[in-house]
Amino acid sequence: MTVEGVRELIEEFEAEAARDRDSEETPEVGIVMGSDSDLDTMYGAYEALSELGFAEVTDLEDPPEARFTFETYVVSAHRTPKLMDAYASTASDRGLDVIIAGAGGKSADLPNMTASLAYPVPVIGVPVQEKSVSSVIGMPTGAPLTAVDAGKSFNAALSAVQILAREHxxxxxxxxxxxxxxxxxxxxxxxxxxxxxxxxxxxxxxx
Amino acid sequence: MTVEGVRELIEEFEAEAARDRDSEETPEVGIVMGSDSDLDTMYGAYEALSELGFAEVTDLEDPPEARFTFETYVVSAHRTPKLMDAYASTASDRGLDVIIAGAGGKSADLPNMTASLAYPVPVIGVPVQEKSVSSVIGMPTGAPLTAVDAGKSFNAALSAVQILAREHxxxxxxxxxxxxxxxxxxxxxxxxxxxxxxxxxxxxxxx
Amino acid sequence: MTVEGVRELIEEFEAEAARDRDSEETPEVGIVMGSDSDLDTMYGAYEALSELGFAEVTDLEDPPEARFTFETYVVSAHRTPKLMDAYASTASDRGLDVIIAGAGGKSADLPNMTASLAYPVPVIGVPVQEKSVSSVIGMPTGAPLTAVDAGKSFNAALSAVQILAREHxxxxxxxxxxxxxxxxxxxxxxxxxxxxxxxxxxxxxxx
Amino acid sequence: MTVEGVRELIEEFEAEAARDRDSEETPEVGIVMGSDSDLDTMYGAYEALSELGFAEVTDLEDPPEARFTFETYVVSAHRTPKLMDAYASTASDRGLDVIIAGAGGKSADLPNMTASLAYPVPVIGVPVQEKSVSSVIGMPTGAPLTAVDAGKSFNAALSAVQILAREHxxxxxxxxxxxxxxxxxxxxxxxxxxxxxxxxxxxxxxx
Amino acid sequence: MTVEGVRELIEEFEAEAARDRDSEETPEVGIVMGSDSDLDTMYGAYEALSELGFAEVTDLEDPPEARFTFETYVVSAHRTPKLMDAYASTASDRGLDVIIAGAGGKSADLPNMTASLAYPVPVIGVPVQEKSVSSVIGMPTGAPLTAVDAGKSFNAALSAVQILAREHxxxxxxxxxxxxxxxxxxxxxxxxxxxxxxxxxxxxxxx
Amino acid sequence: MTVEGVRELIEEFEAEAARDRDSEETPEVGIVMGSDSDLDTMYGAYEALSELGFAEVTDLEDPPEARFTFETYVVSAHRTPKLMDAYASTASDRGLDVIIAGAGGKSADLPNMTASLAYPVPVIGVPVQEKSVSSVIGMPTGAPLTAVDAGKSFNAALSAVQILAREHxxxxxxxxxxxxxxxxxxxxxxxxxxxxxxxxxxxxxxx
Amino acid sequence: MTVEGVRELIEEFEAEAARDRDSEETPEVGIVMGSDSDLDTMYGAYEALSELGFAEVTDLEDPPEARFTFETYVVSAHRTPKLMDAYASTASDRGLDVIIAGAGGKSADLPNMTASLAYPVPVIGVPVQEKSVSSVIGMPTGAPLTAVDAGKSFNAALSAVQILAREHxxxxxxxxxxxxxxxxxxxxxxxxxxxxxxxxxxxxxxx
Amino acid sequence: MTVEGVRELIEEFEAEAARDRDSEETPEVGIVMGSDSDLDTMYGAYEALSELGFAEVTDLEDPPEARFTFETYVVSAHRTPKLMDAYASTASDRGLDVIIAGAGGKSADLPNMTASLAYPVPVIGVPVQEKSVSSVIGMPTGAPLTAVDAGKSFNAALSAVQILAREHxxxxxxxxxxxxxxxxxxxxxxxxxxxxxxxxxxxxxxx
CATH class of the missing domain: 1.20.890 (cAMP-dependent Protein Kinase, Chain A)
Incomplete structure (x- = not known):
C-alpha cells in the first residue's frame, strides 16, 4: 500500500544512507514534523538555527556553503508510517547528529517513534500543542527521548546546538x-x- | 408525556422494524446526534461516507441507487429519552449494521445509551466536544462501545466502513x-x- | 540493529502472511500489548473471548478445534519498532479480522501505530492506564482507530466480537x-x- | 432481549403505578444506584434518612410504621436500560417525591437518564466517584438535575429532606x-x- | 466597618423577616449572585422563571399580581460578608422557599455560605464559570447544597420549580x-x- | 439556631475584643482550621512557631511567659458560620497580628471568609488537601488573601513570622x-x- | 558571561545596599517581574499601591515626596540569573520591606528564587498566567513564599500593604x-x- | 547568610574550576538533585550510567580508572541558592559535558536554574514527581533545557550518553x-x- 511518492522518498533516503559522504557535507540537524500545518510552530527551530549560522540544505548535491547545516521534512507517523521508518532508520547513516521532531494532537507519536528508530541518534521532541506534551514526553524506560515545552521549537534548536557545541x-x-x-x-x-x-x-x- | 411529533417518529421506527426489507435496501450506517447544533461537527461522518461512495437515505420508499447508504437523525437522550430508546431498540431490525452516535456536553449520554439499547449492533461514539470524551468513553465492563477522539466524526465513519469492509x-x-x-x-x-x-x-x- | 529473536519472529509473521491458509484456520482476533506487564490488564480480553467461545491459538500448525480463535503477542512500539511493523503489516494477510492493541504509559503509541500499519484491518485500542487514554484516542483525521476506556480490555473483546457477529x-x-x-x-x-x-x-x- | 427477572420488576413497577395508594403509604424518597458495588458509598443516604426518622420500605404491602419512608433499588443504565426506564417513568405515579440516584465511573448516566425519565420529579445525582462528577452534573439546558459532590450521598439525603420539609x-x-x-x-x-x-x-x- | 448602604439593606432584610406576611405575598424564589458581572449568566434563571409564569418582585409593598414570584439581589461573600449573612439568615423568615445562588471565580463561596446560613431552606448553587464548579459543589458532609453545571442557571430555576411543584x-x-x-x-x-x-x-x- | 456551645465561644471572643489588653499579652498569631481532622496537617504551623520560640496560649488569664504566642481554634465555615464570623470579626480587637487559616475539601471557604471578615488583618490560607488549593487561592480582586501550597502549614507559619519580623x-x-x-x-x-x-x-x- | 548592562545594574544594587539610607527614604515595596510582557498583568499592583497613596521611586537620589513608595524592575530568572540574585540578595539592605514578584509560563521560578534569596524579607508571588500558579505556589517546606491567584497583582499589593499596616x-x-x-x-x-x-x-x- | 558547610563546597567548586585538569580526568556527567529524598528516583541515572560502563567519581584526586565518569551532588534551589549557583556556574570549567538535574514538588526550579547558570552546557531535567513535569519543562524561549518524563532518570542518563556518543x-x-x-x-x-x-x-x- 505504499504509493509512488512515498516510495521515491524512501529510496532517496536509502540511497543517501548507502553513500559515504564526509560528515562535513551532510546536515548536522534534521527537522521533521508530522504535517505542514505544524510548520509555523516548528519555524522557531529554523529561526534559531539561522540565527546561529546554520543553513538549510535543500539539495544534497548542491549544499550551502555554511559549515553547519540542517534539513527539513514532513513525515506522518499515522498516515505514512513506512516513510517515517525510512527517515529515522537511515538518519545515522545519512550523517545526522541530532533530530528535532515535532508533532501535534494528543497522539503525537512522531517524536517517539523517530527516537526509537533513529537510536542512538539523539532526538529532541517538540510537542506542537499543549495537548501533545504528555504523549511526546512519556517514553518508557529504555527508550530515550528528551523534550521541550509545547511549541518551543526555538529552544529545541538551541538544545541541539548545545549538543553539537561540545565538539565545535x-x-x-x-x-x-x-x-x-x-x-x-x-x-x-x-x-x-x-x-x-x-x-x-x-x-x-x-x- | 410523549408529544405527537415524538410519537410519530417512534411509530415509524417500529413500523420499519416490523417490515422485513432486504438488507441491501436498508442503510448500513446510522448517524445520530443529540442536537442539530452538533451537525457541523458530525458533518465529518457525512463527508467520509460520501467520499467512500455511500449515499444518504432520506426516504426509505425511494432509496438512493448507491449500494451502500446511511441515514441521519437527531435524538436527544435527555430531552427525548423515549425517542432515543425507539431509535436504538429498533436499529437491528431496521437493518443498521453499525451506528455512529455523537453528543456534546459533559453528560454525553447518547452514545452510551444507544450502545446499550442497540446491542449487539456496534456503536462508535463521537464526543462532540473535548469535555465529552470522558463521558462517552467511560462505559462499565460488559457494556461495549468504542470511541474516537473529540470531533473526529470523519474517523468514526472510516472505522464504520472498516467494519463493513470485512464482508465487502x-x-x-x-x-x-x-x-x-x-x-x-x-x-x-x-x-x-x-x-x-x-x-x-x-x-x-x-x- | 535487529537482534536474532526479533528477526525470527518477523520472519515467521512474513512466512505466515505468504501462506494462503483458509480463513477458518487463522485466528479472527489478534491481541497485542506493549509489555508483559500489561498482561493482567489485557487479561480481560482473554476472559471475554473465552466466555464467548473463542480459543487461543498457540501453534498455527496445531490449531484449537474451536471455530473462532485468537492469538496473543507482546510487541513494543518503542523497544522493537520493526517487530511492531511486521506484526501489523502482515495482519491482514495472516487472516486477522480485528486487532485489540493495548499499551500503557503516556506515550501509548502501539495501538496507534498498529492501526496505521494494519489498515484497513480495524484496531481497537486499550489504554492500559488512565494516563494512556489521551495518547491512544487522539488519532488525526484520516487515521482511524477506536478506543475503549482505560483498562477495559473486556469491553474491547466484546466490541471485536460485535464486529465479527455481523457475519456470524x-x-x-x-x-x-x-x-x-x-x-x-x-x-x-x-x-x-x-x-x-x-x-x-x-x-x-x-x- | 429483556430477561425474565428484569421483566418481573418492570411489571411490578407498572402495577404499583397503576394502583392509587394514598401518598402517606408510598415512600417519599427513592434511592437508586447503578450497581450494588455503589452501596457502600450510597449508604450515607441510608444513614441520613434513618437519622432523620425515615424508615426503609421493603414490602409495600407491609410498610413500616414511620410516617416518612424510602425505598432502595439497583438499576443499571447500561446493562438494564429498560429497567431504568420503567423505574423512572413510573416514579411519579408510584408516589415518589424525590429521587436520589447514584452512579460511578466516567459514564455515570443513571442520574441523568433518571432525571429525564422521571421528570418533573426532582432528582439529586450522587457521583459515586470523583471521575463521575462531570458526567453527573453536565446536563444540557432544559433537562434539570442537581448534584452533590462525589460520594456525598449523606448530603443528598439532607437535600431531599430539605425539599420535603417545606410541607412537613x-x-x-x-x-x-x-x-x-x-x-x-x-x-x-x-x-x-x-x-x-x-x-x-x-x-x-x-x- | 459596615458602610451605610450595606447597613440599610441589612436593616431592610431584618425588618422584612420580623413582619409576618402571608406566604402568598412573599417571593418563593430568591436569586442572589456575587457580582452584577454574573448577571448575564444568571439571566437564565430569570428566563426560566418568567417562562414558567413567575414575576419578579421589585417592591414588596407593591408586589406583582402573579401567584408565584422571585426576587434578585447582588451579595458578595468576600466584599460584603455581613450583607450575605443578613440575606441568608433572614431568608426563611422572609418567606423564601428556595434560593438560587450563583458565583464565579475559583473561590465561589457565596452559594456555600448561603446554604449554611439559610439552612434548612434549600439552596441550588450555580457555578458562574467552569472553574467555579469545584468550589460550589464541594460541601462537606452535613452541609447540604445541590448544584447545577457551570452557567446552567436556567436549569437551576427549573429545579427550583420542581421543588415548588410538589405543593402546586x-x-x-x-x-x-x-x-x-x-x-x-x-x-x-x-x-x-x-x-x-x-x-x-x-x-x-x-x- | 445557634446552640449554646457556639454562643459561649462567640461571647468569649466578643468579651475579649472589648477588653483592652496590652499587645504583648495577646497572641500574635491565630491558627484556625475547619475541623479537628485538619489538625495533623496544620500541626506544621505549631511546629514552626514552636521552633521559632512561640508558645501556645490556652488560657488568656494565664498566658505563657514567652514574648511571642499563638492560639488555636476549630471553626467551621459551613457548620458554624456564626462562630467563624465572630472569630474573624473580633480578631483585630483581640490583638491578633496575622491569622493562619486552614481548610480541606473542594469548598475550602474558611480561609477566604476569615480574610474577608478579619480584614485588614492579614490572613495566610493553608489548603489542607491538594483539591483545596484552587478554592483557597481564588479570591476576587479587592479581597486580599495569600496562600501557601497544599499542606504547607509549616511554611505558612514561617511567612507569618516574616511579617512579624519587620518589627521584631x-x-x-x-x-x-x-x-x-x-x-x-x-x-x-x-x-x-x-x-x-x-x-x-x-x-x-x-x- | 555577564554582559555590561546587567553588570551595571548589579553594581547599582550593591552600591545601594552598602549605603545606609534611612528607612523612610527607601521604597517599602519592590515589584519585580520576569519580563516586560508581564507588565500589563502586574499593573494591578501599581494601581493598588497608587490608590493607597504610594508613589513610585524612579530615582533614589530624587525620591517622591510621598511617605510610602515602591520601585519596579524587570529581572529574568532564566535569562539573567545573576541579576535576579543581586536584586533579591540586596533587597533587605536596600530597605525593602516586602517584595511582589510576578512571573508567567509554567516554570515561573522568579518569585520562588527571589523568596529564597531575599529571605527573610517576605515575598508575595503573582502567577502571571493560570499555568504559572502551580510553579509559584509549590515551595518546599522551609522555603516560605505566599501567593495570590493568577493575575491578581492588585490583591498582592493589598496584601503587601496589610503587612506594612501593622506598623503604620x-x-x-x-x-x-x-x-x-x-x-x-x-x-x-x-x-x-x-x-x-x-x-x-x-x-x-x-x- | 551563607553557612560554613555551604561556603566550603562553593570554594571547592571554584577551586576545581580554576584548575586546568585534562578533560579525561574530569567527570563527563554531573548528577544533581534538590534533596536526598530524590535519590531513589534519581538512582535510575546511576544504574544506566553504571550499565554503560561509567564510574562514579567520589574524590577527584583519586579518580576511578574507568574512561567515563560522573559525579553526584545534592543542591537545593530554594534552601541553598548560592550553592546551586556555584555548582552550575562552574560546571563548564570543571569539565562537565552534560548535567542531569532532578527535582520534585511543583516548584521544581533546580533543573531550570541549573540550565540557565551552566549554559551552554546542556542540562537534562528530571521531574522527580508527576507534579514536577510542568515546572521542569516550561522554560521560556531563549533558555534551553530538555526534559524526560517524571521519574525517568534512567532515560535521562541514556540521553546524556547519546550526547557523548557522538564523539566516542x-x-x-x-x-x-x-x-x-x-x-x-x-x-x-x-x-x-x-x-x-x-x-x-x-x-x-x-x-
Missing part, C-alpha cells in the same frame, strides 16, 4: 554571544522601566 | 484508495518543503 | 446470551437489595 | 435539630483544642 | 408543558434533518 | 538562624553523597 | 477606607438590581 | 549493545506468551 568551539561561541544579547535586552528594559516609572514606560511602549 | 471487498478497496491518496499528499508536501526550503515553502503557501 | 449469527447469539446473563444478575441483586433492605443486604453480603 | 414542619424541625447537634460538636472540639493546646489535644485523641 | 399542581403542569414543547422541537428537527438530508438541512439552516 | 529584630534573627540550620543540613548531605558515592550513601542510609 | 496606622486606615468604598458599590448595585428588576437593570446598564 | 564510538557501541539486549527480551517474552498461551504464561510467571 565555534558553535559554543555563537551560543554565548546569542545569550549575551538576550541578557543585554533584559538589562535595558529593566533600567528603562525603573527609570521611566510604570506609567511612563507603558506610555512609551504604546506610542 | 469493494469497501476495502475504497478504503485503501482513500489512504493512498492521503499518503501521496504527505509525500508531495514533504518533497516540496525539503526542496523549497522553509522560507520558500512558506512564501509559496502564503501567496 | 452464532456469535450474535452468544453476545445476546452473555448480555441476558448480565441483566439477570442486575435484576436479582436489585430485588434482593429492595426486599432485604439496606442493612439486611449488607449483612448478607459481608457474611 | 416535622421534618424541618428534625433538620434543625440535626444541625444543632453538629454545631455543638464543633464548639466542643474547638474549646477542647484551644484549652488543651495542640500537643495536649493530640495526646488525648491518640490515647 | 399548577407549577407541575407548567413544567410538563414546557417539556413537551422541548420534545416537539427535537422531533421536528430530527424529521427535518432526516428528510432533507444533511446537505439540504444545512443549506436551509444557513439561508 | 529578635524574630528576624530566629528566622535567619533556622535557615542557616537548613543550609548546613543540605551542605552536609551533599558532601556525604558525593564522597560516599551513590551506593555507599544509600547503604548508610538504609542501615 | 495610616495605612490601616487607607485599607479600611478602600474597603468601605467597595462595600458601598456592592450595596448600591444590589439595591439597584433589586429595585429596577432584572430587565430594567440590564437595560440601564446596556444604554 | 565506544559509547555508541555500548548504547547499541544495551538496546539489543532490550529487544531480545521483548522477543523472548513475546514468543513465550504466544506459545504458552495466556493462562500458561501467567501460571509460569506466578510460580
Amino acid at each position: 568551539e565555534e558553535l559554543r561561541n555563537r551560543l554565548v554571544e546569542y545569550h549575551e544579547g538576550l541578557q543585554g535586552e533584559v538589562a535595558a528594559v529593566s533600567r528603562d522601566l525603573h527609570e521611566s516609572g510604570t506609567p511612563g514606560f507603558r506610555a512609551q511602549r504604546d506610542q | 471487498e469493494e469497501l476495502r478497496n475504497r478504503l485503501v484508495e482513500y489512504h493512498e491518496g492521503l499518503q501521496g499528499e504527505v509525500a508531495a508536501v514533504s518533497r516540496d518543503l525539503h526542496e523549497s526550503g522553509t522560507p520558500g515553502f512558506r512564501a509559496q503557501r502564503d501567496q | 449469527e452464532e456469535l450474535r447469539n452468544r453476545l445476546v446470551e452473555y448480555h441476558e446473563g448480565l441483566q439477570g444478575e442486575v435484576a436479582a441483586v436489585s430485588r434482593d437489595l429492595h426486599e432485604s433492605g439496606t442493612p439486611g443486604f449488607r449483612a448478607q453480603r459481608d457474611q | 414542619e416535622e421534618l424541618r424541625n428534625r433538620l434543625v435539630e440535626y444541625h444543632e447537634g453538629l454545631q455543638g460538636e464543633v464548639a466542643a472540639v474547638s474549646r477542647d483544642l484551644h484549652e488543651s493546646g495542640t500537643p495536649g489535644f493530640r495526646a488525648q485523641r491518640d490515647q | 399542581e399548577e407549577l407541575r403542569n407548567r413544567l410538563v408543558e414546557y417539556h413537551e414543547g422541548l420534545q416537539g422541537e427535537v422531533a421536528a428537527v430530527s424529521r427535518d434533518l432526516h428528510e432533507s438530508g444533511t446537505p439540504g438541512f444545512r443549506a436551509q439552516r444557513d439561508q | 529584630e529578635e524574630l528576624r534573627n530566629r528566622l535567619v538562624e533556622y535557615h542557616e540550620g537548613l543550609q548546613g543540613e543540605v551542605a552536609a548531605v551533599s558532601r556525604d553523597l558525593h564522597e560516599s558515592g551513590t551506593p555507599g550513601f544509600r547503604a548508610q542510609r538504609d542501615q | 496606622e495610616e495605612l490601616r486606615n487607607r485599607l479600611v477606607e478602600y474597603h468601605e468604598g467597595l462595600q458601598g458599590e456592592v450595596a448600591a448595585v444590589s439595591r439597584d438590581l433589586h429595585e429596577s428588576g432584572t430587565p430594567g437593570f440590564r437595560a440601564q446598564r446596556d444604554q | 564510538e565506544e559509547l555508541r557501541n555500548r548504547l547499541v549493545e544495551y538496546h539489543e539486549g532490550l529487544q531480545g527480551e521483548v522477543a523472548a517474552v513475546s514468543r513465550d506468551l504466544h506459545e504458552s498461551g495466556t493462562p500458561g504464561f501467567r501460571a509460569q510467571r506466578d510460580q
Whole structure:
C-alpha cells in the first residue's frame, strides 16, 4: 500500500544512507514534523538555527556553503508510517547528529517513534500543542527521548546546538554571544522601566 | 408525556422494524446526534461516507441507487429519552449494521445509551466536544462501545466502513484508495518543503 | 540493529502472511500489548473471548478445534519498532479480522501505530492506564482507530466480537446470551437489595 | 432481549403505578444506584434518612410504621436500560417525591437518564466517584438535575429532606435539630483544642 | 466597618423577616449572585422563571399580581460578608422557599455560605464559570447544597420549580408543558434533518 | 439556631475584643482550621512557631511567659458560620497580628471568609488537601488573601513570622538562624553523597 | 558571561545596599517581574499601591515626596540569573520591606528564587498566567513564599500593604477606607438590581 | 547568610574550576538533585550510567580508572541558592559535558536554574514527581533545557550518553549493545506468551 511518492522518498533516503559522504557535507540537524500545518510552530527551530549560522540544505548535491547545516521534512507517523521508518532508520547513516521532531494532537507519536528508530541518534521532541506534551514526553524506560515545552521549537534548536557545541568551539561561541544579547535586552528594559516609572514606560511602549 | 411529533417518529421506527426489507435496501450506517447544533461537527461522518461512495437515505420508499447508504437523525437522550430508546431498540431490525452516535456536553449520554439499547449492533461514539470524551468513553465492563477522539466524526465513519469492509471487498478497496491518496499528499508536501526550503515553502503557501 | 529473536519472529509473521491458509484456520482476533506487564490488564480480553467461545491459538500448525480463535503477542512500539511493523503489516494477510492493541504509559503509541500499519484491518485500542487514554484516542483525521476506556480490555473483546457477529449469527447469539446473563444478575441483586433492605443486604453480603 | 427477572420488576413497577395508594403509604424518597458495588458509598443516604426518622420500605404491602419512608433499588443504565426506564417513568405515579440516584465511573448516566425519565420529579445525582462528577452534573439546558459532590450521598439525603420539609414542619424541625447537634460538636472540639493546646489535644485523641 | 448602604439593606432584610406576611405575598424564589458581572449568566434563571409564569418582585409593598414570584439581589461573600449573612439568615423568615445562588471565580463561596446560613431552606448553587464548579459543589458532609453545571442557571430555576411543584399542581403542569414543547422541537428537527438530508438541512439552516 | 456551645465561644471572643489588653499579652498569631481532622496537617504551623520560640496560649488569664504566642481554634465555615464570623470579626480587637487559616475539601471557604471578615488583618490560607488549593487561592480582586501550597502549614507559619519580623529584630534573627540550620543540613548531605558515592550513601542510609 | 548592562545594574544594587539610607527614604515595596510582557498583568499592583497613596521611586537620589513608595524592575530568572540574585540578595539592605514578584509560563521560578534569596524579607508571588500558579505556589517546606491567584497583582499589593499596616496606622486606615468604598458599590448595585428588576437593570446598564 | 558547610563546597567548586585538569580526568556527567529524598528516583541515572560502563567519581584526586565518569551532588534551589549557583556556574570549567538535574514538588526550579547558570552546557531535567513535569519543562524561549518524563532518570542518563556518543564510538557501541539486549527480551517474552498461551504464561510467571 505504499504509493509512488512515498516510495521515491524512501529510496532517496536509502540511497543517501548507502553513500559515504564526509560528515562535513551532510546536515548536522534534521527537522521533521508530522504535517505542514505544524510548520509555523516548528519555524522557531529554523529561526534559531539561522540565527546561529546554520543553513538549510535543500539539495544534497548542491549544499550551502555554511559549515553547519540542517534539513527539513514532513513525515506522518499515522498516515505514512513506512516513510517515517525510512527517515529515522537511515538518519545515522545519512550523517545526522541530532533530530528535532515535532508533532501535534494528543497522539503525537512522531517524536517517539523517530527516537526509537533513529537510536542512538539523539532526538529532541517538540510537542506542537499543549495537548501533545504528555504523549511526546512519556517514553518508557529504555527508550530515550528528551523534550521541550509545547511549541518551543526555538529552544529545541538551541538544545541541539548545545549538543553539537561540545565538539565545535565555534558553535559554543555563537551560543554565548546569542545569550549575551538576550541578557543585554533584559538589562535595558529593566533600567528603562525603573527609570521611566510604570506609567511612563507603558506610555512609551504604546506610542 | 410523549408529544405527537415524538410519537410519530417512534411509530415509524417500529413500523420499519416490523417490515422485513432486504438488507441491501436498508442503510448500513446510522448517524445520530443529540442536537442539530452538533451537525457541523458530525458533518465529518457525512463527508467520509460520501467520499467512500455511500449515499444518504432520506426516504426509505425511494432509496438512493448507491449500494451502500446511511441515514441521519437527531435524538436527544435527555430531552427525548423515549425517542432515543425507539431509535436504538429498533436499529437491528431496521437493518443498521453499525451506528455512529455523537453528543456534546459533559453528560454525553447518547452514545452510551444507544450502545446499550442497540446491542449487539456496534456503536462508535463521537464526543462532540473535548469535555465529552470522558463521558462517552467511560462505559462499565460488559457494556461495549468504542470511541474516537473529540470531533473526529470523519474517523468514526472510516472505522464504520472498516467494519463493513470485512464482508465487502469493494469497501476495502475504497478504503485503501482513500489512504493512498492521503499518503501521496504527505509525500508531495514533504518533497516540496525539503526542496523549497522553509522560507520558500512558506512564501509559496502564503501567496 | 535487529537482534536474532526479533528477526525470527518477523520472519515467521512474513512466512505466515505468504501462506494462503483458509480463513477458518487463522485466528479472527489478534491481541497485542506493549509489555508483559500489561498482561493482567489485557487479561480481560482473554476472559471475554473465552466466555464467548473463542480459543487461543498457540501453534498455527496445531490449531484449537474451536471455530473462532485468537492469538496473543507482546510487541513494543518503542523497544522493537520493526517487530511492531511486521506484526501489523502482515495482519491482514495472516487472516486477522480485528486487532485489540493495548499499551500503557503516556506515550501509548502501539495501538496507534498498529492501526496505521494494519489498515484497513480495524484496531481497537486499550489504554492500559488512565494516563494512556489521551495518547491512544487522539488519532488525526484520516487515521482511524477506536478506543475503549482505560483498562477495559473486556469491553474491547466484546466490541471485536460485535464486529465479527455481523457475519456470524452464532456469535450474535452468544453476545445476546452473555448480555441476558448480565441483566439477570442486575435484576436479582436489585430485588434482593429492595426486599432485604439496606442493612439486611449488607449483612448478607459481608457474611 | 429483556430477561425474565428484569421483566418481573418492570411489571411490578407498572402495577404499583397503576394502583392509587394514598401518598402517606408510598415512600417519599427513592434511592437508586447503578450497581450494588455503589452501596457502600450510597449508604450515607441510608444513614441520613434513618437519622432523620425515615424508615426503609421493603414490602409495600407491609410498610413500616414511620410516617416518612424510602425505598432502595439497583438499576443499571447500561446493562438494564429498560429497567431504568420503567423505574423512572413510573416514579411519579408510584408516589415518589424525590429521587436520589447514584452512579460511578466516567459514564455515570443513571442520574441523568433518571432525571429525564422521571421528570418533573426532582432528582439529586450522587457521583459515586470523583471521575463521575462531570458526567453527573453536565446536563444540557432544559433537562434539570442537581448534584452533590462525589460520594456525598449523606448530603443528598439532607437535600431531599430539605425539599420535603417545606410541607412537613416535622421534618424541618428534625433538620434543625440535626444541625444543632453538629454545631455543638464543633464548639466542643474547638474549646477542647484551644484549652488543651495542640500537643495536649493530640495526646488525648491518640490515647 | 459596615458602610451605610450595606447597613440599610441589612436593616431592610431584618425588618422584612420580623413582619409576618402571608406566604402568598412573599417571593418563593430568591436569586442572589456575587457580582452584577454574573448577571448575564444568571439571566437564565430569570428566563426560566418568567417562562414558567413567575414575576419578579421589585417592591414588596407593591408586589406583582402573579401567584408565584422571585426576587434578585447582588451579595458578595468576600466584599460584603455581613450583607450575605443578613440575606441568608433572614431568608426563611422572609418567606423564601428556595434560593438560587450563583458565583464565579475559583473561590465561589457565596452559594456555600448561603446554604449554611439559610439552612434548612434549600439552596441550588450555580457555578458562574467552569472553574467555579469545584468550589460550589464541594460541601462537606452535613452541609447540604445541590448544584447545577457551570452557567446552567436556567436549569437551576427549573429545579427550583420542581421543588415548588410538589405543593402546586399548577407549577407541575407548567413544567410538563414546557417539556413537551422541548420534545416537539427535537422531533421536528430530527424529521427535518432526516428528510432533507444533511446537505439540504444545512443549506436551509444557513439561508 | 445557634446552640449554646457556639454562643459561649462567640461571647468569649466578643468579651475579649472589648477588653483592652496590652499587645504583648495577646497572641500574635491565630491558627484556625475547619475541623479537628485538619489538625495533623496544620500541626506544621505549631511546629514552626514552636521552633521559632512561640508558645501556645490556652488560657488568656494565664498566658505563657514567652514574648511571642499563638492560639488555636476549630471553626467551621459551613457548620458554624456564626462562630467563624465572630472569630474573624473580633480578631483585630483581640490583638491578633496575622491569622493562619486552614481548610480541606473542594469548598475550602474558611480561609477566604476569615480574610474577608478579619480584614485588614492579614490572613495566610493553608489548603489542607491538594483539591483545596484552587478554592483557597481564588479570591476576587479587592479581597486580599495569600496562600501557601497544599499542606504547607509549616511554611505558612514561617511567612507569618516574616511579617512579624519587620518589627521584631529578635524574630528576624530566629528566622535567619533556622535557615542557616537548613543550609548546613543540605551542605552536609551533599558532601556525604558525593564522597560516599551513590551506593555507599544509600547503604548508610538504609542501615 | 555577564554582559555590561546587567553588570551595571548589579553594581547599582550593591552600591545601594552598602549605603545606609534611612528607612523612610527607601521604597517599602519592590515589584519585580520576569519580563516586560508581564507588565500589563502586574499593573494591578501599581494601581493598588497608587490608590493607597504610594508613589513610585524612579530615582533614589530624587525620591517622591510621598511617605510610602515602591520601585519596579524587570529581572529574568532564566535569562539573567545573576541579576535576579543581586536584586533579591540586596533587597533587605536596600530597605525593602516586602517584595511582589510576578512571573508567567509554567516554570515561573522568579518569585520562588527571589523568596529564597531575599529571605527573610517576605515575598508575595503573582502567577502571571493560570499555568504559572502551580510553579509559584509549590515551595518546599522551609522555603516560605505566599501567593495570590493568577493575575491578581492588585490583591498582592493589598496584601503587601496589610503587612506594612501593622506598623503604620495610616495605612490601616487607607485599607479600611478602600474597603468601605467597595462595600458601598456592592450595596448600591444590589439595591439597584433589586429595585429596577432584572430587565430594567440590564437595560440601564446596556444604554 | 551563607553557612560554613555551604561556603566550603562553593570554594571547592571554584577551586576545581580554576584548575586546568585534562578533560579525561574530569567527570563527563554531573548528577544533581534538590534533596536526598530524590535519590531513589534519581538512582535510575546511576544504574544506566553504571550499565554503560561509567564510574562514579567520589574524590577527584583519586579518580576511578574507568574512561567515563560522573559525579553526584545534592543542591537545593530554594534552601541553598548560592550553592546551586556555584555548582552550575562552574560546571563548564570543571569539565562537565552534560548535567542531569532532578527535582520534585511543583516548584521544581533546580533543573531550570541549573540550565540557565551552566549554559551552554546542556542540562537534562528530571521531574522527580508527576507534579514536577510542568515546572521542569516550561522554560521560556531563549533558555534551553530538555526534559524526560517524571521519574525517568534512567532515560535521562541514556540521553546524556547519546550526547557523548557522538564523539566516542565506544559509547555508541555500548548504547547499541544495551538496546539489543532490550529487544531480545521483548522477543523472548513475546514468543513465550504466544506459545504458552495466556493462562500458561501467567501460571509460569506466578510460580
